[in-house]
Amino acid sequence: MNISLSITKNIHDWLLSIMPESAANIVEMVLIGLLYLAIFAILGLFLVLLERRIAAWFQLRIGPNRVGFHGLLQTMADALKLLSKELTGTTKADKFLYNLAPYFVIVSSLMALAVIPFTKEFHAFDINIGIFFLIAISSVGVIGILLGGWASNNKFALIGAMRSGVQTISYELSVALSLLTMIIITGSLQLSEIIEVQKSGWLIVQGHIPAIIAFMVFMISGTAESNRAPFDMVEAESELGAGFHTEYSGMKFAYFFLAEFINMFIIAAIAATVFFGGWLSPFGITESIPWLGVFWFLGKTFILVFLMMWFRWTFPRLRVDQLLTLEWKYLLPINLVNIIIMALIVWLNLTIQF
Amino acid sequence: MQETTIDKSFKTEPYQINMGPQHPATHGVLRLVLTIDGEIIKKVEPDLGYIHRSIEKMCERDSYQQIVHLTDRMDYLSSHINNEAVCLTVENALELEIPERVKYVRTIIGELTRIASHCLWWGVMGMDVGALTTYFYGFRDREMINDIFEETCGARLTMNYNVPGGLMFDIHPNFVKRTKDFIAHFKTKLPEYDRLLTENVIFQKRTKGVGILSKEDAISFGATGPVGRASGFSCDVRKHHPYSALDKVTFNEALKTEGDTFARYQVRIQEMWESLSIVEQLIDNIPEGDFRVATKAVIKLPKGEFYQKVETARGELGVYIISTGTKNPYRLKFRSPGFSNLSLLNHISVGGKIGDLVATMATLDLVIPDIDR
Amino acid sequence: MSYFSDIYKGVKTLLTGMSVTGKYFLNSRKGAITQQYPDNRDTLKMFDRFRGEVIMPHDENNEHRCTGCQKCEIACPNGTIEIIWDRGIDETTGKKKKKIDQFVYHLGMCTMCGLCIDVCPTDAIEWGQNFENSVYDRAQLTRVLNKPESKLQPGVED
Numbered sequence: 090m091n092i093s094l095s096i097t098k099n100i101h102d103w104l105l106s107i108m109p110e111s112a113a114n115i116v117e118m119v120l121i122g123l124l125y126l127a128i129f130a131i132l133g134l135f136l137v138l139l140e141r142r143i144a145a146w147f148q149l150r151i152g153p154n155r156v157g158f159h160g161l162l163q164t165m166a167d168a169l170k171l172l173s174k175e176l177t178g179t180t181k182a183d184k185f186l187y188n189l190a191p192y193f194v195i196v197s198s199l200m201a202l203a204v205i206p207f208t209k210e211f212h213a214f215d216i217n218i219g220i221f222f223l224i225a226i227s228s229v230g231v232i233g234i235l236l237g238g239w240a241s242n243n244k245f246a247l248i249g250a251m252r253s254g255v256q257t258i259s260y261e262l263s264v265a266l267s268l269l270t271m272i273i274i275t276g277s278l279q280l281s282e283i284i285e286v287q288k289s290g291w292l293i294v295q296g297h298i299p300a301i302i303a304f305m306v307f308m309i310s311g312t313a314e315s316n317r318a319p320f321d322m323v324e325a326e327s328e329l330g331a332g333f334h335t336e337y338s339g340m341k342f343a344y345f346f347l348a349e350f351i352n353m354f355i356i357a358a359i360a361a362t363v364f365f366g367g368w369l370s371p372f373g374i375t376e377s378i379p380w381l382g383v384f385w386f387l388g389k390t391f392i393l394v395f396l397m398m399w400f401r402w403t404f405p406r407l408r409v410d411q412l413l414t415l416e417w418k419y420l421l422p423i424n425l426v427n428i429i430i431m432a433l434i435v436w437l438n439l440t441i442q443f
Numbered sequence: 444m445q446e447t448t449i450d451k452s453f454k455t456e457p458y459q460i461n462m463g464p465q466h467p468a469t470h471g472v473l474r475l476v477l478t479i480d481g482e483i484i485k486k487v488e489p490d491l492g493y494i495h496r497s498i499e500k501m502c503e504r505d506s507y508q509q510i511v512h513l514t515d516r517m518d519y520l521s522s523h524i525n526n527e528a529v530c531l532t533v534e535n536a537l538e539l540e541i542p543e544r545v546k547y548v549r550t551i552i553g554e555l556t557r558i559a560s561h562c563l564w565w566g567v568m569g570m571d572v573g574a575l576t577t578y579f580y581g582f583r584d585r586e587m588i589n590d591i592f593e594e595t596c597g598a599r600l601t602m603n604y605n606v607p608g609g610l611m612f613d614i615h616p617n618f619v620k621r622t623k624d625f626i627a628h629f630k631t632k633l634p635e636y637d638r639l640l641t642e643n644v645i646f647q648k649r650t651k652g653v654g655i656l657s658k659e660d661a662i663s664f665g666a667t668g669p670v671g672r673a674s675g676f677s678c679d680v681r682k683h684h685p686y687s688a689l690d691k692v693t694f695n696e697a698l699k700t701e702g703d704t705f706a707r708y709q710v711r712i713q714e715m716w717e718s719l720s721i722v723e724q725l726i727d728n729i730p731e732g733d734f735r736v737a738t739k740a741v742i743k744l745p746k747g748e749f750y751q752k753v754e755t756a757r758g759e760l761g762v763y764i765i766s767t768g769t770k771n772p773y774r775l776k777f778r779s780p781g782f783s784n785l786s787l788l789n790h791i792s793v794g795g796k797i798g799d800l801v802a803t804m805a806t807l808d809l810v811i812p813d814i815d816r
Numbered sequence: 817m818s819y820f821s822d823i824y825k826g827v828k829t830l831l832t833g834m835s836v837t838g839k840y841f842l843n844s845r846k847g848a849i850t851q852q853y854p855d856n857r858d859t860l861k862m863f864d865r866f867r868g869e870v871i872m873p874h875d876e877n878n879e880h881r882c883t884g885c886q887k888c889e890i891a892c893p894n895g896t897i898e899i900i901w902d903r904g905i906d907e908t909t910g911k912k913k914k915k916i917d918q919f920v921y922h923l924g925m926c927t928m929c930g931l932c933i934d935v936c937p938t939d940a941i942e943w944g945q946n947f948e949n950s951v952y953d954r955a956q957l958t959r960v961l962n963k964p965e966s967k968l969q970p971g972v973e974d
Contacts, residue, residue: 146844147837148579151852244460248482248797318573319645327468327571328797403639403837404830405646406573408798409482419823509893512929576837583849590863597865597943603929611934615865639836644826740887740935 121213129199132354133347134164139391140350140398147402174339179242182336186240191337191344193233198351200226205358206280208368208382219280220272223359224265227314230348231257234316234323234333237345241336249332252409253323256313259416260320263310266424270303270431271296271363274440284367289442291366297441299431304364306420306427311356312397313412316349319404322412357393358386365389457485464493468571468801471811475788475800482796487789495815502775507533507607507742510775515601517779518813520560521755523592524553526605531686532751532762533607536744543688544732545609550688551622551725552592552604554718558629559588560756561715564808568708569640571805572649572798577640584632591621607742609735622726626719633715641712650705654791654803657702664790665783668758669710670807674702680754692724704799707806741770757781757808781813862945867928870897870921871944872961879969880962882940884916888932896926916962923949924957938972 100120104113138153138161145152153160178187204219206212216222231253238250272278274296275286286292293300313320324332334345361367367389368382375381407415434440463474472493478486498517502510507529514525527549534541566581589599595615596604604611640646656666661674671678679696681689697713699706744766752761758780765774784807792800851860862868874880884901898920906913919941933941941961951957 143841144575145848146841148576149583149840149844149849150579151848151850244458248460252482318575321573325573325798327573328801330466399834399837399841402576403833404574405569405640405643405649406798407645408649408796410796411645411648505893508891508931509929512893512927512931515929579849586849593866594863595865597863597867597930598928601928606934611930612865615863635836638832640833642829643833644829 125199125202125213129202129347129351133350134168136350136354136394137167137346138164139394143395143398144402147399168343171339171343176339176341177336178338179336181242183240183242186236187336188341190233190237190240191341191348193236194230194348195233195344197226197229197233198348198355200229201355202351204280205355206284206362206367207386209281209379211383212281215279215281217277217279217282220268220278220283220359220363223355224261224268227264227352227355228257228261230352233348234345237337238333241333243336245329245331246333246335249323249325249329249335252325253316253333255409256316256320256322256412259413260310260313260420263306263416263420263424264314266421266428267303267307267310268359268363270299270424270428273428273431273435274300280362280367283363284369287366287369291364291369293364295440295442296431296434299427299434300364302423302427303431304360306424307360307364308393308396310416310420311360312400313416315352315356315397317353317397318401319406320412321406322409325406353394353397354390357390357397360393361386361389462800463490468804469811470567470809473785473809473811473814477797477800479797482798484792484795484797484800487792487800489785489788491785491815493815494812496812498816499775499777503772506770507744507772510772511605511607512601512603514777515603516812517777517816518755518757518760518781518810519600520563520810521553521556521757522600523549523556523596523602523604524753524755525760526603527553527687528751528753528755528760528762530605530607531753532749532764533742533744535751536747536749536764536766537607537738537742539608539736539738541609542732542734542736543730544734546688547725547729548610548614548734549605550692551722551729552595552602553687554721555588555591555622555625557718557756558715558722559585561711561718562588564711564756564805565636565640568805571801572646574640574643574646577636580632580635580639584629587621587625587628591618591625594618594621606735606738608738609733611735613734614729619726619729622722626723626726629715629719633712633719636712641708647705649798649802650708650806651703653704653795653799654806655701655703656787656791658700660787660790661702664787666758666787667780667783668754668756669697669707669714670758670784670787672697673699673706673710673806675700678759680752680759684752686751686753688725689721692721694721704802704806711806711808743768743770744772752778755780757810757813758784777816779813779816781809781811785809785814862947864945865943866945866947867930867943868947869923869944869949870926870932870941870961872919872941874963874966875969877969878963878966880940880966881938881969881972882916882919882962883938883968883973884914885937887935887937888941891931891935893929893931894925894927896922897932898922915968919961921959921961922957923959924954940972 101117104116108116142152153163156162156166201223203214204216204222206215234253235250238246238253271292274292275283277283293304316323334342337345368386370376370381370385457478458480460477460479461474462477463469464472469475474490474493476488476490477484496516498513501513505513511526511529514529515522517525562581562585566578569577592602593599595618596602656670656674658675661671661676666674666676667678675698677696677698682696694717697710697717699710744764746766746768749764749766750761752759759778760780761778763776763778764772767773788804788807792803795803872880872882884899886899889897889899899916900918900920901914902917903912904915933943
């Protein structure tokens with residue numbers, strides 16, 4: 090637990106003064122959990138709104154502009170609507186798994202959110218295997234999708250779930266390998282360590298050509314990992330209706346929906362942390378003001394989120410076999426070669442450092 | 444020796460799913476019963492009739508002027524051409540001499556209808572393969588044509604601008620200017636269509652070599668329009684049996700030989716260019732004259748059978764009228780292009796993936812009310 | 817080597833596509849193609865030939881031009897128009913004459929084909945521009961087009 094932002098330090102001291110240490114720790118964990126849930130909800134709703142506005146601008150539309158100032162409360166209203174909706178389900182569904190599935194999806198993305206460093210002090214869970222933990226936890230979400238698709242006893246949902254399984258298992262390789270390429274430079278899996286290394290130049294600059302290739306591969310496979318267009322095989326609106334969440338309604342559907350957007354944020358956040366220096370400001374221009382790190386981190390992340398939205402609103406969807414072709418015949422070999430090149434570059438000290 | 448017993452409790456069944464009647468890719472109320480093996484399609488059975496309104500039977504009740512407005516409701520994306528087909532049949536049967544002005548205007552609006560229909564198709568095609576933005580770009584350009592129609596005909600979709608003997612009223616004074624504006628606008632937008640979707644590597648991978656229809660099959664299934672022409676079957680009614688002012692223009696019939704989904708796509712894009720050139724050739728030369736010749740208030744066709752075919756945006760539309768000399772047709776039959784084009788869906792999509800089926804269906808450009816009537 | 821040229825060409829086409837949408841994104845401030853419909857009611861003007869509904873114009877003396885010839889009723893394919901007529905005595909000539917009592921228009925059945933207006937010999941009915949025709953009760957779609965106590969304009973029948 091790395092909670093030493095000055096405000097958290099005060100809370101920590103105050104809690105210690107009124108209760109024993111173990112109880113104080115538990116209370117702190119609950120508080121942090123609630124804080125991250127709040128971040129999760131606000132971020133999710135904001136990203137949905139952002140996606141809708143950006144989509145509208147791409148498509149010569151205006152987008153949501155009725156609820157609140159410039160439509161800022163639109164997604165809040167949608168969430169309230171979803172909350173008040175009836176939770177329907179199929180009669181022959183496996184009730185337990187059917188109800189469990191959304192939590193798998195949402196818990197996995199929430200856990201991934203915990204290790205992301207928003208800024209130097211704002212980092213809930215800085216474990217020494219940070220990247221490994223992220224890769225591991227992001228693949229738990231697919232279990233939720235598989236369960237949801239299978240348990241809802243709907244043929245469209247089942248096809249969607251099976252596609253998801255195929256897709257996530259394949260693309261995890263590329264995500265992991267492209268991150269591994271960068272870890273060759275940093276020599277550490279810990280996210281705070283990775284950012285520390287980038288104080289002498291962002292990794293995409295340090296690693297130049299192989300880093301750029303790794304970044305491109307990571308963005309492609311990350312988009313696929315978060316099941317977004319052009320890799321939205323799982324939902325594939327024109328093919329499967331709504332895919333794996335066909336039979337979900339109300340808040341359970343909202344869980345899937347929010348998790349998808351949080352996953353997109355996580356992918357962008359990892360890319361921003363590993364390739365673009367996370368909360369570090371460019372050339373250290375605002376190093377003296379630590380809290381601006383959040384601004385830099387979110388700025389970089391949202392630029393990458395925008396890139397993913399741009400992909401989504403431009404490209405047609407791949408077919409399921411082409412999806413696998415892209416992974417196994419293009420991304421994976423490129424990645425493997427890329428790792429070797431990167432290793433050579435690090436070995437020969439050809440990295441660019443300021 | 445004990446006989447080995449086969450465990451009969453384990454048996455496999457074909458996996459059938461219902462695509463439709465409410466499904467985003469069937470564009471209406473078409474129901475497809477798919478038999479699939481994983482992702483691979485084993486059989487496609489279209490199930491029709493969800494929007495059957497017995498238009499042919501209603502026509503037997505109506506007078507010849509009234510029939511025209513029912514044809515709006517068949518293939519609503521080429522309603523003007525449908526109207527023209529009925530009017531041409533009646534006019535030919537009555538041996539009416541139609542003014543040149545009417546012929547020109549009919550052709551111009553017919554070609555604009557074709558562009559509008561293809562614009563919508565292009566948008567929806569993009570959406571079916573997953574590129575959602577194309578929809579709005581297609582509709583933006585279609586909207587300009589719809590405005591032209593609304594100003595001249597009073598309606599955007601079900602126009603009913605034709606009457607037997609000519610047009611219901613003369614073209615609007617702004618018609619020529621607006622059409623020229625549209626041509627200038629659309630000439631800059633069509634290359635954009637190519638850059639956004641046609642050249643896209645994902646789109647090409649999705650469509651090339653998918654849903655291949657050979658020329659022989661195209662002829663034997665009765666495929667017409669862009670579907671037939673993409674397979675190398677030269678079937679453009681405008682070229683082979685010109686009607687209205689189409690004998691006064693020069694244009695190329697868009698022909699491809701590949702017969703796959705991408706070829707059908709390219710044929711339609713090509714057709715938009717050709718239609719633009721047809722409109723361009725005619726728009727400056729609309730002759731002065733009457734917009735209508737007087738017909739009797741009660742039109743009675745001579746006894747006999749009459750047939751007229753036109754080229755709608757989807758293919759060959761035939762109107763077959765049996766008259767017994769009364770004010771109503773004895774029997775009226777529409778040969779609609781969508782019905783024949785749907786019949787080959789099973790033939791070309793078996794063996795493909797679900798995604799292929801959706802892409803193939805998008806290029807067949809089905810309008811369900813046209814199939815069910 | 818075609819492996820790498822495929823990748824290069826593929827990425828190039830993808831970037832071309834992105835440039836198209838990106839251009840529209842940057843120009844999105846110039847305005848959308850969609851309309852803010854209920855808000856723009858004041859400025860929204862339909863084309864003068866727009867077919868919204870059939871109306872029967874009356875002049876300032878509450879006089880219409882319908883002689884009750886029923887041609888529109890015959891021309892209508894859907895039975896949208898019903899003319900309830902009566903024989904009354906004309907004040908000027910003193911002869912018995914056909915005049916309309918009620919011109920009933922069932923908007924719910926109308927397909928806006930325009931045959932009635934096309935066929936009308938006296939231009940008594942024409943297209944109205946109103947297109948906001950939704951009502952809560954279907955009965956409200958049945959309208960009587962001639963105003964109460966309205967008369968035939970003199971000189972129409974000549």
